[in-house]
Amino acid sequence: MSQKERSRNMNAILVENLKKSYGPNLAVDGISFAVERGEIFGMLGPNGAGKTTTVEILEGLRSLDSGRVELLGMESGKTNSKLKEQVGVALQSTTLYPNLTSFELIEMFGTFFKKSVDPDRLLESLGLSEKRNSLTKTLSGGQQQRLAVALALVNDPQLVFLDEPTTGLDPQARRSLWEVIEGMKEAGKTVFLTTHYMDEAEHLCDRIAIMDHGKILAMDTPQNLVASEFPERAIQFEAPAECQPSDFDQLTGVTRSLRENTEIVLYSQSVQKTLAALMDHAERNSIELGDIHLRRATLEDVFLKLTGRSMRD
Amino acid sequence: MRAYISLTTSGLKSFVRDRGGLFWTFFFPLFFIFIFGSIFSKQGDKDTNFKVAIRIVMLENSPATSWVPDVFQNNPVLESTLTDMETARKDLSAGKARAIVVFPKDFSLNLLEKKPSEVTIITDPAATQMGMTAGTIVRTMLTGIEKKSANTPDLFNVQNEVLQQTSKRNKQKQNEGINFLLPGILAMTIMQLGLFTAIPIINMREKGILKRLQATPLPRGTLVASQVTQRLVIGVVQTLTIVTIGVAFFHFEMVGSWPILLLLVVFGVVTFISLGAVLSSIAKTQETGISLVQLVNFPMMFLSGLFFPVEILPPFMKPIVSVMPATYLADLLRHVMSGAELAHSLPTDIGILGAWLVGCMFIATRIFRWE
Numbered sequence A: 001m002s003q004k005e006r007s008r009n010m011n012a013i014l015v016e017n018l019k020k021s022y023g024p025n026l027a028v029d030g031i032s033f034a035v036e037r038g039e040i041f042g043m044l045g046p047n048g049a050g051k052t053t054t055v056e057i058l059e060g061l062r063s064l065d066s067g068r069v070e071l072l073g074m075e076s077g078k079t080n081s082k083l084k085e086q087v088g089v090a091l092q093s094t095t096l097y098p099n100l101t102s103f104e105l106i107e108m109f110g111t112f113f114k115k116s117v118d119p120d121r122l123l124e125s126l127g128l129s130e131k132r133n134s135l136t137k138t139l140s141g142g143q144q145q146r147l148a149v150a151l152a153l154v155n156d157p158q159l160v161f162l163d164e165p166t167t168g169l170d171p172q173a174r175r176s177l178w179e180v181i182e183g184m185k186e187a188g189k190t191v192f193l194t195t196h197y198m199d200e201a202e203h204l205c206d207r208i209a210i211m212d213h214g215k216i217l218a219m220d221t222p223q224n225l226v227a228s229e230f231p232e233r234a235i236q237f238e239a240p241a242e243c244q245p246s247d248f249d250q251l252t253g254v255t256r257s258l259r260e261n262t263e264i265v266l267y268s269q270s271v272q273k274t275l276a277a278l279m280d281h282a283e284r285n286s287i288e289l290g291d292i293h294l295r296r297a298t299l300e301d302v303f304l305k306l307t308g309r310s311m312r313d
Numbered sequence B: 001m002r003a004y005i006s007l008t009t010s011g012l013k014s015f016v017r018d019r020g021g022l023f024w025t026f027f028f029p030l031f032f033i034f035i036f037g038s039i040f041s042k043q044g045d046k047d048t049n050f051k052v053a054i055r056i057v058m059l060e061n062s063p064a065t066s067w068v069p070d071v072f073q074n075n076p077v078l079e080s081t082l083t084d085m086e087t088a089r090k091d092l093s094a095g096k097a098r099a100i101v102v103f104p105k106d107f108s109l110n111l112l113e114k115k116p117s118e119v120t121i122i123t124d125p126a127a128t129q130m131g132m133t134a135g136t137i138v139r140t141m142l143t144g145i146e147k148k149s150a151n152t153p154d155l156f157n158v159q160n161e162v163l164q165q166t167s168k169r170n171k172q173k174q175n176e177g178i179n180f181l182l183p184g185i186l187a188m189t190i191m192q193l194g195l196f197t198a199i200p201i202i203n204m205r206e207k208g209i210l211k212r213l214q215a216t217p218l219p220r221g222t223l224v225a226s227q228v229t230q231r232l233v234i235g236v237v238q239t240l241t242i243v244t245i246g247v248a249f250f251h252f253e254m255v256g257s258w259p260i261l262l263l264l265v266v267f268g269v270v271t272f273i274s275l276g277a278v279l280s281s282i283a284k285t286q287e288t289g290i291s292l293v294q295l296v297n298f299p300m301m302f303l304s305g306l307f308f309p310v311e312i313l314p315p316f317m318k319p320i321v322s323v324m325p326a327t328y329l330a331d332l333l334r335h336v337m338s339g340a341e342l343a344h345s346l347p348t349d350i351g352i353l354g355a356w357l358v359g360c361m362f363i364a365t366r367i368f369r370w371e
Helices: A003-010 A051-058 A102-110 A119-125 A141-152 A171-186 A198-204 A222-229 A271-285 A299-307 B002-017 B019-049 B067-074 B085-094 B107-113 B128-148 B178-195 B198-206 B209-214 B220-250 B258-282 B286-303 B315-323 B325-338 B346-367
Strands: A011-022 A025-036 A040-044 A066-071 A087-090 A159-163 A190-194 A207-212 A215-220 A233-238 A254-260 A263-268 A290-296 B052-058 B078-082 B099-103 B117-123 B156-162
Touching: A011 A051, A011 A190, A025 A051, A025 A190, A025 A207, A025 A215, A040 A051, A040 A171, A040 A198, A051 A066, A051 A159, A051 A190, A087 A141, A102 A119, A102 A141, A102 B002, A141 A159, A141 A171, A171 A190, A171 A198, A198 A299, A207 A222, A207 A299, A215 A222, A215 A299, A222 A299, A233 A271, A263 A271, A271 A290, B002 B019, B002 B220, B019 B178, B019 B220, B052 B067, B052 B085, B052 B128, B067 B078, B067 B128, B078 B128, B085 B099, B085 B117, B099 B128, B107 B117, B117 B128, B128 B156, B178 B220, B178 B258, B178 B286, B178 B325, B198 B209, B198 B258, B198 B286, B220 B258, B258 B286, B258 B325, B258 B346, B286 B315, B286 B325, B325 B346
Parallel strands: A040 A190, A040 A207, A087 A159, A159 A190, B052 B078, B052 B099, B117 B156
Antiparallel strands: A011 A025, A011 A066, A207 A215, A233 A263, A233 A290, A254 A263, B099 B117
């Protein structure tokens, strides 16, 4: 076995120079990345970044224009049913077959695969046992999301795709779904997820790719991403509306500044000096500063810096 | 196979649990039967006060037997007319008469010699119920005559005969009232069952269900086969319901063969499913899908001769009528169910329906969108 082959077999996902365009729009512009087996890999990006297109090509739902996609050492493709046996997919919440019960739906999906998990065990592991005989249209948003995840696991797949699994869920429901996803990792599955939530990505993902305009802008562990993109810390304070962020750019140590609602955020590599300069500046110009606080840069800051957009835009 | 069975049973389960859909699938055709059927059976009520029409044919014109027509004339439930054989047969096949009683040439001679005479009762096999009634009445009367003429116990030797050339039966009777309406309503039901397949397909596409299924190893062919099977099952149940209600409440006379009828139902459902699949590919959203289906459904409902004969439509509509598949399905159904004469020829009916089937399938496979 050659070195290259061995490394390929280590990978759950291998994407090389993937391109896809719709008419004149280049949705995916030559991206390459690899996801190791057993990893939870997150893909972040604003709407229209090319995330969904990428994921759907990986899931075998769309054809690619050029490049190569390999999943679990197999060539990916729309008709590769051998591969589909090993892959689980949870699309964004939709009520599939509203007039079937949770059990019936899982049981039916099970028949599409050569091997399938016992529906009751699956329902139990997702905390849906008491909803076993409820029609799926009567389930709450969180329960439907969990059912979608259950369907993704019905064939006990090695590789699971989750498309924004916790969007629209209350914090408690999100937490419980996080536990399920962590359970997948413990079971040795590879998880590829897209999300809108930075805390989710930070909490769950071993590695993250930030995507915009069809390109991957950065890819690393959440910690490394923050550390490499933001050695600075953020100084945040309330300032009168007439204050411009640029007013503070000249202060010692400030690398970037921006306004977030009523607050101004200054990123600084030397917090102590910047704070002193800020106080001095406020004193001299008689600016009323309120609620001054310090925080580490977060993934959200990284995202904002790289894409110029906030996550929920 | 496992996937096909589970998809099909799940689909049917969903269908049965969807009260709204269930209601429309069965209520709509039954509603039409009851509305139009009640109108027709009002006319039928007059019929029950009517006497049973028979024709009497005397092959011998002798004064010795002239009392025979009078005896029949005096029967309160019979309306008898003395006529010749040719006219009698025509009337029988046209449904104007229910039975013909034929007295032989040697009738007066036999009377003299006190020998039994061969009397033949001819009935129409298609109009079984009325024919049997008429036959029974006539036979009872003949027995009565025998009893009166005590000196000749075996006055008559009754022969039963059925009218030949059933295919030449005038479409007047087989094509009137409920016998015209019911096959038309069945054609409408089959048409709508097929056309409205477009809506769940669009729904499955809009909601991403088709996409979700594509992420599984489920072959597309299995999905299509399961959808068609579900519709066929529903179509057969609808057919049984409609015919049963027609027979039970509206004196519908099902003269044709059930296997051929069911075969025809399958043919119709599959044809209109293909048309529905084409429509589902054109419409992007469920709303436009419903409009599009109705745009096709309504003209066919009223211009294909489902409720009333196309002859009453203005001539400029004839070209539209003659391309609509429902026109030919209704024609075939009337022929098979009521024994009505085909308005078109069999090859025309099957050919045009078949052309729609093949054409729509061809287009559907080309333009069908899974996402």
